[in-house]
Amino acid sequence: MRKLFTIGILLSWAFSALAQNPQAWFPDNELTTVGAYYYPEHWNENQWERDLKKMADMGFEYTHFAEFAWAQLEPEEGKYDFAWLDRAVELAANNKLKVIMCTSTATPPVWLVRKYPEVLKTREDGTQMDHGSRQHASFSSELYRQYSMKMITELGKHYGKDSRIMGWQLDNEPASNVDFGEDAQTRFRAWLKAKYQTIDALNKAWGTNFWSGTYTDFNQIDIPQHSQWGMNLYQRLDHSRFCDFETANFLDEQAKVIRQYAGPKQWITTNYIPNYDARYIGASKELDFISYTRYMVYGEHPGIGPKGYRVGEYSRIAMANDYFRPLTPLYGVMELQPGQVNWGSINSQPLPGAVHLWLWHVFAGGSQFTCTYRFRAPIYGFEQYHAGIIGTDGVTPTSGGLEFEQFMKEMQLLRKNYSDNSVPADYRKRKTGLLYDPDNTVAINQNKQTSVWDTEAHVLKYYKALKGFGAPVDFIRDTMDFAKYPVIVVPAYQQMSLELISKLWNYANDGGNLVLSCRSGHQDGFGHLWEAPHAAPIWAMIGAEIEFYDLLRPYAPDTVKMDDRKFAWTSWGDILKPNTGTESWASYSDDFYAGESAVTFHQLGKGTVTYVGPDSNSGDLEQAVLTKLYNKLNIPVENYPEGIIVEYRDGFGIALNYSDKNVEMNLPEGTEILVGTTTLPTAGVLVWKLK
Numbered sequence: 281m282r283k284l285f286t287i288g289i290l291l292s293w294a295f296s297a298l299a300q301n302p303q304a305w306f307p308d309n310e311l312t313t314v315g316a317y318y319y320p321e322h323w324n325e326n327q328w329e330r331d332l333k334k335m336a337d338m339g340f341e342y343t344h345f346a347e348f349a350w351a352q353l354e355p356e357e358g359k360y361d362f363a364w365l366d367r368a369v370e371l372a373a374n375n376k377l378k379v380i381m382c383t384s385t386a387t388p389p390v391w392l393v394r395k396y397p398e399v400l401k402t403r404e405d406g407t408q409m410d411h412g413s414r415q416h417a418s419f420s421s422e423l424y425r426q427y428s429m430k431m432i433t434e435l436g437k438h439y440g441k442d443s444r445i446m447g448w449q450l451d452n453e454p455a456s457n458v459d460f461g462e463d464a465q466t467r468f469r470a471w472l473k474a475k476y477q478t479i480d481a482l483n484k485a486w487g488t489n490f491w492s493g494t495y496t497d498f499n500q501i502d503i504p505q506h507s508q509w510g511m512n513l514y515q516r517l518d519h520s521r522f523c524d525f526e527t528a529n530f531l532d533e534q535a536k537v538i539r540q541y542a543g544p545k546q547w548i549t550t551n552y553i554p555n556y557d558a559r560y561i562g563a564s565k566e567l568d569f570i571s572y573t574r575y576m577v578y579g580e581h582p583g584i585g586p587k588g589y590r591v592g593e594y595s596r597i598a599m600a601n602d603y604f605r606p607l608t609p610l611y612g613v614m615e616l617q618p619g620q621v622n623w624g625s626i627n628s629q630p631l632p633g634a635v636h637l638w639l640w641h642v643f644a645g646g647s648q649f650t651c652t653y654r655f656r657a658p659i660y661g662f663e664q665y666h667a668g669i670i671g672t673d674g675v676t677p678t679s680g681g682l683e684f685e686q687f688m689k690e691m692q693l694l695r696k697n698y699s700d701n702s703v704p705a706d707y708r709k710r711k712t713g714l715l716y717d718p719d720n721t722v723a724i725n726q727n728k729q730t731s732v733w734d735t736e737a738h739v740l741k742y743y744k745a746l747k748g749f750g751a752p753v754d755f756i757r758d759t760m761d762f763a764k765y766p767v768i769v770v771p772a773y774q775q776m777s778l779e780l781i782s783k784l785w786n787y788a789n790d791g792g793n794l795v796l797s798c799r800s801g802h803q804d805g806f807g808h809l810w811e812a813p814h815a816a817p818i819w820a821m822i823g824a825e826i827e828f829y830d831l832l833r834p835y836a837p838d839t840v841k842m843d844d845r846k847f848a849w850t851s852w853g854d855i856l857k858p859n860t861g862t863e864s865w866a867s868y869s870d871d872f873y874a875g876e877s878a879v880t881f882h883q884l885g886k887g888t889v890t891y892v893g894p895d896s897n898s899g900d901l902e903q904a905v906l907t908k909l910y911n912k913l914n915i916p917v918e919n920y921p922e923g924i925i926v927e928y929r930d931g932f933g934i935a936l937n938y939s940d941k942n943v944e945m946n947l948p949e950g951t952e953i954l955v956g957t958t959t960l961p962t963a964g965v966l967v968w969k970l971k
Contacts, residue, residue, distance in 0.1 A: 347383075428533075432534055440540075450531050454531060578623070827855045854891075
């Protein structure tokens with residue numbers, strides 16, 4: 281049996297040493313490049329040339345083939361048909377369109393799942409998924425991996441040296457591989473054995489003495505039943521880690537196969553949905569870089585104002601940019617919504633200009649490319665009513681298609697004005713790291729302690745305040761270099777090893793400015809509470825004791841007082857006892873601990889540590905604390921209204937308006953404006969050239 285995986289499997293966030301210089305793939309002076317998904321297998325072949333010519337005429341520079349085409353590539357076991365795809369690639373090249381070639385592992389052919397039904401995912405209740413959708417096969421299935429690699433080998437042999445292929449996308453929006461089948465069970469046990477080496481080490485890590493949960497052999501361990509009340513939290517946590525590992529490892533296997541045949545100018549990536557509790561994002565070490573997909577209007581996010589749902593929540597693209605960029609040598613967006621979708625809860629029309637806004641927002645964060653799903657709107661299948669660049673008649677551009685065309689024309693203007701990669705000095709000075717680990721989020725979310733706690737919403741309170749400052753933000757890992765960030769914010773970082781606490785201490789002691797929020801440092805790196813007073817290992821660092829924490833009822837919120845302002849809170853509050861010399865910036869207003877400290881500020885060596893005890897209801901406390909801190913540190917900040925995003929890249933400034941009001945942007949006199957005007961309407965974009 282093939283080796284299941286490499287020993288030493290914890291996430292490393294390192295990419296392939298084989299990665300080429302990104303300049304070879306995406307030259308700086310091109311700034312960004314734009315493409316569109318096309319499915320030759322969906323349309324009559326006599327329409328392909330018309331469609332690809334239209335794509336090129338609109339300004340697209342590449343297209344995207346074959347991600348769901350396994351049944352067409354291998355219509356029978358071992359019999360491959362590339363002739364139709366060769367014709368499509370040739371037509372694309374004739375129209376000067378490069379091609380992203382995709383592996384089709386999200387959609388296995390029916391002959392495979394009928395011959396080997398064990399490749400299908402098994403649900404917790406023992407039932408299996410069936411043919412006819414996507415992502416229904418298990419990455420843990422040994423047979424599925426074997427058949428996938430056979431198909432990918434043939435695909436790689438056929439197109440690996442083809443200069444018309446710019447790069448490879450593996451799978452499509454891969455998610456955590458949750459499977460209760462026999463192969464998944466076997467691989468889970470092997471994963472645990474590789475991680476812990478001995479059953480005694482596992483018992484200690486999982487705390488199995490509790491409730492007589494002790495194991496004597498790895499073969500006794502089953503995948504935990506997620507619906508069964510009271511299952512060992514650490515077993516569940518490790519199972520979710522394993523599920524994420526299976527996804528990352530499956531992509532690595534694919535990349536190794538492609539790498540055997542790919543030319544040096546072909547890159548390898550995959551496209552993730554930005555789920556911030558997903559450990560597999562960035563964990564596949566054989567990829568050259570990663571990309572994400574983003575849909576903004578589908579009924580879930582109200583945005584700002586009564587019609588904000590047509591523009592979308594402004595942090596969704598911003599946070600995805602800032603989350604992906606530090607994890608990868610470069611990043612792109614593989615799917616950007618071109619108009620209405622069909623799969624949301626309410627599939628509204630985007631506001632005119634919104635698609636154009638999203639394109640510029642993706643670019644503003646540093647993306648090297650943007651692709652849209654899809655060029656032609658489908659007329660059959662599950663995604664009927666999903667907009668494309670071209671409508672259902674196959675010839676007429678949609679409103680979103682015209683906004684893509686507008687963006688691509690504007691990008692040609694920027695290319696002519698490109699000179700360097702400069703950004704303003706004040707922008708650099710407020711660069712902030714936000715320490716974040718998806719494993720920590722998963723651990724908190726499976727043991728919240730209060731129904732009103734929301735980990736991502738808590739992180740967003742700090743993140744949105746920073747974006748309102750006009751700060752460039754990087755979501756960073758504990759393995760990264762802290763020294764380049766004047767300020768690091770650490771929101772709700774519950775699991776902290778002594779090594780991480782030491783690294784944070786040294787960062788502040790050497791001159792960095794650290795901000796920690798509630799729920800930080802309560803547990804060690806294994807997720808166990810300290811055998812010490814509550815959160816005791818971080819007391820010296822924050823200059824205060826955490827006496828206890830409180831959780832309020834939703835109908836009985838309380839307040840915190842800071843600088844003559846009151847801030848409501850409900851979900852979590854750490855009650856602080858400052859040491860001598862530590863400043864108390866805020867105090868609890870009511871209840872039996874009225875007057876006790878809620879926010880502390882502590883000088884540590886050459887730097888500072890601020891601790892924010894409560895999770896405020898609206899984020900206003902978090903914003904007030906950060907404002908006070910940055911002012912104290914003499915870090916210049918802006919005060920942009922909610923929904924205004926301003927970023928700089930490649931010698932250009934970009935301002936974006938997700939709010940429901942016109943906003944007047946103040947630019948230095950004589951600034952050369954390339955796109956838009958200083959009066960920024962809703963969904964408006966302003967681009968200017970730095971002097």
